[in-house]
Every structure is written in C-alpha cells, then in structure tokens.
Amino acid sequence: xxxxxxxxxxxxxxxxxxxxxxxxxxxxxxxxxxxxxxxxxxxxxxxxxxxxxxxxxxxxxxxxxxxxxxxxxxxxxxxxxxxxxxxxxxxxxxxxxxxxxxxxxxxxxxxxxxxxxxxxxxxxxxxxxxxxxxxxxxxxxxxxxxxxxxxxxxxxxxxxxxxxxxxxxxxxxxxxxxxxxxxxxxxxxxxxxxxxxxxxxxxxxxxxxxxxxxxxxxxxxxxxxxxxxxxxxxxxxxxxxxxxxxxxxxxxxxxxxxxxxxxxxxxxxxxxxxxxxxxxxxxxxxxxxxxxxxxxxxxxxxxxxxxxxxxxxxxxxxxxxxxxxxxxxxxxxxxxxxxxxxxxxxxxxxxxxxxxxxxxxxxxxxxxxxxxx
Amino acid sequence: xxxxxxxxxxxxxxxxxxxxxxxxxxxxxxxxxxxxxxxxxxxxxxxxxxxxxxxxxxxxxxxxxxxxxxxxxxxxxxxxxxxxxxxxxxxxxxxxxxxxxxxxxxxxxxxxxxxxxxxxxxxxxxxxxxxxxxxxxxxxxxxxxxxxxxxxxxxxxxxxxxxxxxxxxxxxxxxxxxxxxxxxxxxxxxxxxxxxxxxxxxxxxxxxxxxxxxxxxxxxxxxxxxxxxxxxxxxxxxxxxxxxxxxxxxxxxxxxxxxxxxxxxxxxxxxxxxxxxxxxxxx
Numbered sequence: 001x002x003x004x005x006x007x008x009x010x011x012x013x014x015x016x017x018x019x020x021x022x023x024x025x026x027x028x029x030x031x032x033x034x035x036x037x038x039x040x041x042x043x044x045x046x047x048x049x050x051x052x053x054x055x056x057x058x059x060x061x062x063x064x065x066x067x068x069x070x071x072x073x074x075x076x077x078x079x080x081x082x083x084x085x086x087x088x089x090x091x092x093x094x095x096x097x098x099x100x101x102x103x104x105x106x107x108x109x110x111x112x113x114x115x116x117x118x119x120x121x122x123x124x125x126x127x128x129x130x131x132x133x134x135x136x137x138x139x140x141x142x143x144x145x146x147x148x149x150x151x152x153x154x155x156x157x158x159x160x161x162x163x164x165x166x167x168x169x170x171x172x173x174x175x176x177x178x179x180x181x182x183x184x185x186x187x188x189x190x191x192x193x194x195x196x197x198x199x200x201x202x203x204x205x206x207x208x209x210x211x212x213x214x215x216x217x218x219x220x221x222x223x224x225x226x227x228x229x230x231x232x233x234x235x236x237x238x239x240x241x242x243x244x245x246x247x248x249x250x251x252x253x254x255x256x257x258x259x260x261x262x263x264x265x266x267x268x269x270x271x272x273x274x275x276x277x278x279x280x281x282x283x284x285x286x287x288x289x290x291x292x293x294x295x296x297x298x299x300x301x302x303x304x305x306x307x308x309x310x311x312x313x314x315x316x317x318x319x320x321x322x323x324x325x326x327x328x329x330x331x332x333x334x335x336x337x338x339x340x341x342x343x344x345x346x347x348x349x350x351x352x353x354x355x356x357x358x359x360x361x362x363x364x365x366x367x368x369x370x371x372x373x
Numbered sequence: 374x375x376x377x378x379x380x381x382x383x384x385x386x387x388x389x390x391x392x393x394x395x396x397x398x399x400x401x402x403x404x405x406x407x408x409x410x411x412x413x414x415x416x417x418x419x420x421x422x423x424x425x426x427x428x429x430x431x432x433x434x435x436x437x438x439x440x441x442x443x444x445x446x447x448x449x450x451x452x453x454x455x456x457x458x459x460x461x462x463x464x465x466x467x468x469x470x471x472x473x474x475x476x477x478x479x480x481x482x483x484x485x486x487x488x489x490x491x492x493x494x495x496x497x498x499x500x501x502x503x504x505x506x507x508x509x510x511x512x513x514x515x516x517x518x519x520x521x522x523x524x525x526x527x528x529x530x531x532x533x534x535x536x537x538x539x540x541x542x543x544x545x546x547x548x549x550x551x552x553x554x555x556x557x558x559x560x561x562x563x564x565x566x567x568x569x570x571x572x573x574x575x576x577x578x579x580x581x582x583x584x585x586x587x588x589x590x591x592x593x594x595x596x597x598x599x600x601x602x603x604x605x606x607x608x609x610x611x612x613x614x615x616x617x618x619x620x621x622x623x624x625x626x627x628x629x630x631x632x633x634x635x636x637x638x639x640x641x642x643x644x645x646x647x648x649x650x651x652x653x654x655x656x
Contacts, residue, residue, distance in 0.1 A: 087620065091616070186517060231604070232602065245497075357412060361621065364621070368611065371603060371606040372436050372606040
C-alpha cells in the first residue's frame with residue numbers, strides 16, 4: 001500500500017465526521033459560481049437615500065472626504081473598510097455568503113477571478129455615464145475587455161527605480177537587477193508578492209508574465225535563485241525609503257511607489273526595462289450580493305468624476321485611466337514625476353496581468369522555494 | 374451523585390471555555406485540512422489526503438528545520454542570558470526587585486511591530502551599531518547585520534527573553550536559602566553548590582522557560598519578514614502565505630496543525646519532565 005493510500009484510508013473515518021461539521025459550519029460557499037452572470041434589472045431612478053454602501057479599499061487610496069461628499073450629494077450612507085492586500089479582501093469575498101461589501105477595490109486578475117466565480121454584478125454602463133471620461137484603452141484590458149464586470153481605477157507599470165548618483169549609470173534591463181554589477185551587489189531589492197517577484201526573471205528570459213509553461217517556470221526559478229545572493233531584501237513596502245536612505249541603489253518598483261521616493265530625493269529615477277514589463281490595473285467591482293446596486297453604480301460614477309479622480313493622481317501619485325482627470329493635472333507634476341507622463345498607448349504595450357487559475361499554486365511554490373533557499 | 378453535579382458545576386465554565394475556544398476551532402482547522410483548495414481560496418468539499426502527504430515534501434521540511442534551528446538557537450541564548458539575569462534579580466533587595474521586574478516587562482507594553490522596526494534602526498548599515506563600531510575605529514566598512522539569520526535570532530531573543538527570565542526568577546526566588554547554607558556547611562564551594570543544588574532545583578523552570586521561548590519563536594512571522602528581509606522562510610511565514618498569498622487554506626490548515634502537534638509534544642515533554650523532576654525531589 002502506498003503512503004498516500006494509507007493516509008487516505010486512515011483519514012476516511014474522520015472525513016465523514018469532519019465533512020458534516022465543516023459543511024454545517026461554513027455553509028455552501030460555491031453556490032454562486034454555478035449561477036450564470038445574469039444582469040438583474042436595475043432601477044435607474046431608485047431612491048439612493050434608502051441605500052447604504054460598504055466599500056472596501058486599500059488605506060489612503062481615495063480621498064478621505066469622499067464618503068462624506070457622496071453622502072451629501074446622494075444621501076446614501078457610505079462605510080469604508082480597509083484591506084491591506086488583494087488576498088485579504090478576496091478571503092472575505094470568497095468565504096461564502098454575503099460579505100456585506102457592496103463595492104470592492106481589487107487588482108485586475110482578482111476582479112477576473114471574482115467574475116469567473118460569478119461573484120460580481122455586471123456593470124450597467126447606463127448607470128455610469130462617467131465611463132466616457134476613460135481613455136479608450138481602458139476598455140481593452142485583457143482581463144476584462146469592454147469593462148463587463150470591473151471599472152479601472154488606477155493603472156501603471158513595474159520597472160526599475162534607482163538612485164542615479166549611486167548607480168553611476170542608467171540601468172535599462174531587468175538583468176541590471178538580476179545580475180548586478182559587483183559594486184551594486186547587496187544594494188538591490190525586489191518586490192515580494194508572487195507575480196512581481198517572478199516578473200523580472202520572466203521578462204529577462206523573454207517569457208510572458210502570465211506564463212504557465214513548466215519549462216519556462218523552471219528557468220525562471222533558476223534565474224531567481226541565481227539572483228538572490230545579490231539582493232539586499234525582498235521588499236514590498238519600504239523599498240523607496242531604502243533608496244532615499246541610500247541603503248539600496250536599485251530596486252524593482254511600481255511606478256507610483258517610485259514617485260514616493262522621488263518626492264524625497266530628486267536623484268531617484270524610474271525606467272521601464274527594455275525587455276518590457278507588466279500593465280497592472282486596480283479596479284472597482286460591485287458584488288453580486290450587494291443589495292444597493294444602484295448606489296454602488298452611482299458611487300463608481302462619482303469616483304470617475306474628473307475632480308475626484310484628479311485627487312487620486314495628485315495624492316497617491318498613480319496614473320488613472322481617466323482622460324478628463326489626467327488633462328486637468330498641473331503639468332509641473334508630470335515634470336517632477338516623469339512616469340506620470342507615460343501615455344496609455346505606451347502602457348498598453350506592456351503585458352496585462354491576468355488571473356493564473358490553478359497555476360497560482362506553482363507561482364507560490366517557486367516563491368517559497370526562492371525564499372527558503 | 375451530588376459530587377458529580379458539584380464537579381460539573383465547578384468544571385463547567387472551564388470546559389465550556391476550552392470547548393468553544395480550542396476544541397471547536399481545532400476541529401474546524403482539522404476539517405479544512407481534509408479538503409481541497411478552492412481555485413480562488415476557500416475550500417472545495419472533496420476529501421483528500423494530499424495535504425498531509427505534502428507535509429513531508431523536502432521543501433516544507435526544509436522550512437520547518439530552519440525554523441526549529443532558529444527557534445532552538447534563540448532558546449539556548451535566552452537560557453544563557455536569562456539565567457544570570459533571573460539570578461541577579463532574585464538576589465536584589467526587595468525594593469530593587471520590583472524595579473528590575475518592571476524594567477523587564479515594560480517593553481511588552483509597546484507595540485511589538487514598532488519594537489521590531491527599532492531593530493532595523495539599530496542594525497542597518499547606517500544604524501547605531503555600525504555607527505558606533507566605525508566611530509571607535511573597529512571596522513572601516515559598515516557590517517551587513519540586517520537580513521541575515523543572526524538578525525532574526527536577535528529579534529526573537531529580544532522579544533521573548535522575559536518569558537525565560539520570569540519563570541526562572543520565580544523558581545530562584547522560591548528556593549530555600551538554607552539549602553545553600555547546608556551545601557556550604559558540607560564543604561561545597563559556590564560553583565559546586567550551584568550545580569548540585571540550585572540548578573537541579575530550578576530545572577523545571579528551565580524547561581518551562583525554554584518551552585515559553587521556543588513555542589512563540591517557531592511560530593513568529595513578523596521578525597523573519599522584517600529583520601530577515603523576506604529571505605528566510607520560517608514556518609509561521611509559510612502558514613500565513615498559504616492563507617493570504619497562495620489562497621491554499623487546506624494546506625495552510627494542515628501546516629498549522631503540524632505546528633500545533635509539534636507544540637503539544639513539547640508541552641507534554643515539559644509536563645512530564647516537570648512531574649519527574651518534582652517527584653524526584655520529593656522522594
């Protein structure tokens with residue numbers, strides 16, 4: 001008897017009891033997945049005053065006074081809950097039952113995953129007239145062409161963020177990060193989250209950032225393992241501070257976060273490596289379970305208002321896919337933060353991250369292997 | 374009959390507490406570990422033994438061994454540092470004892486995350502430690518202290534040292550001074566008296582302190598993340614990553630169960646050795 005079947009047999013008895021318990025405790029979570037995404041008829045003239053909204057967003061990712069302003073204008077009460085990561089809010093949304101959240105801010109691949117599970121409400125464009133403010137490119141995103149279940153909020157790319165005075169040259173390739181010049185060894189950080197930890201090696205090897213090919217993944221792992229000794233750390237949160245302090249000279253960074261470094265030190269520069277990079281999008285989705293779908297649409301429409309959306313660029317220094325908002329920006333801002341001037345056409349040349357499905361496990365495994373090596 | 378009722382009344386609240394906060398959650402975690410991963414997180418209710426088979430995967434065993442090693446080194450260092458500290462405090466005059474104990478426990482009232490961040494300030498290349506060393510001319514180039522395993526051990530040691538000192542202090546404080554006098558009268562020098570009398574008498578506290586330090590050390594994931602630069606995976610990080618990154622709740626639950634099982638074994642060893650050492654003394 002193989003080890004695996006021995007384990008199965010031993011567990012068989014326990015499974016029956018546990019199954020009953022778990023089903024009783026958790027309820028059926030996947031029922032929603034079976035029902036096809038049929039748009040419910042929404043009432044465009046619904047009384048928003050009777051609707052309440054719960055919005056889940058990253059901390060400080062939209063204007064602090066937005067809920068109050070929205071409430072003043074439409075009469076719907078807005079409660080904002082905060083999440084630190086996509087995974088955290090996904091855990092709430094996929095746990096089964098009603099999470100109580102009406103609108104969630106999640107990244108593109110996660111919006112796609114929610115939609116494939118039947119957890120999102122189809123977007124009713126007639127309730128979001130401000131969709132016309134978006135760049136045409138913003139409705140051609142690979143994870144959701146035509147904005148059927150998500151509305152893009154911010155977008156950007158990942159690249160090299162560096163201290164030009166410390167590197168002594170202008171890096172232009174992912175290999176500057178993966179196989180650094182000796183004097184830059186241990187002065188380099190890479191992002192820690194699965195997709196972006198893999199990205200430099202994927203692109204340096206000429207692969208897709210969404211690859212599921214086993215041979216390619218093996219080569220990516222090899223390249224990452226070889227790169228690890230040259231790294232100072234894997235870091236998702238303080239890499240720009242490390243640049244400012246001089247602890248690091250070259251880091252992998254999201255363009256918006258590189259801007260946070262530029263605020264403190266003008267010698268910090270950003271570049272998209274010549275091998276190409278990703279296009280990431282943070283989006284807004286409405287949950288199928290929401291009982292306030294008219295207000296949810298009104299909320300998204302309000303966020304796309306040029307006034308409101310400009311706040312996003314000015315305060316969090318991320319690009320927004322909103323043409324009207326970007327045109328309102330003070331040109332001095334794009335001068336100080338050159339990556340704000342990256343055009344939608346340039347962004348679209350990068351590869352849009354999409355959900356990996358089962359292959360997400362392979363990515364996690366490689367990341368664990370690299371971390372444990 | 375009345376005795377049974379009485380016992381039940383007395384035990385009831387405790388049992389209810391344990392059932393609600395320990396047995397039920399553990400059974401839930403166990404049931405999670407028997408099912409398959411949902412593609413987007415959560416569970417698919419199809420029983421499988423895969424998760425347990427994955428436990429013996431060399432990759433995860435490696436992570437567990439690294440964790441045991443780091444937690445073990447932390448525990449040994451905590452004992453070597455904690456014992457003299459507890460001894461010194463126990464010998465202080467009563468007034469100063471209180472002051473010393475408060476000083477020992479005080480940092481516990483500050484947020485753990487902030488205290489861990491403080492170590493980054495201490496150990497970074499431009500930090501206080503490197504500044505002092507270069508200032509005294511001991512080194513020319515700043516040392517790379519952060520993002521290495523010793524930095525993790527330093528962080529864990531700092532965090533959990535009081536958990537070693539307190540039980541040792543309690544045992545040393547309780548110890549009958551006349552026993553040492555007797556040892557001296559019988560001709561034992563201080564060192565001999567310490568190893569023949571004091572240390573054996575405090576052995577149960579030593580075991581307790583070691584378990585108190587080892588258990589949270591092995592489960593910690595903040596310190597390896599911040600002071601290890603995400604370059605060393607410990608079992609706590611692995612469990613967290615399964616839930617929050619890999620969206621693999623069943624395997625996360627299985628790993629968590631494995632850690633709990635390891636800790637139960639440790640606590641049993643502690644209980645057994647305490648009873649044995651206690652019994653040995655009474656005999």
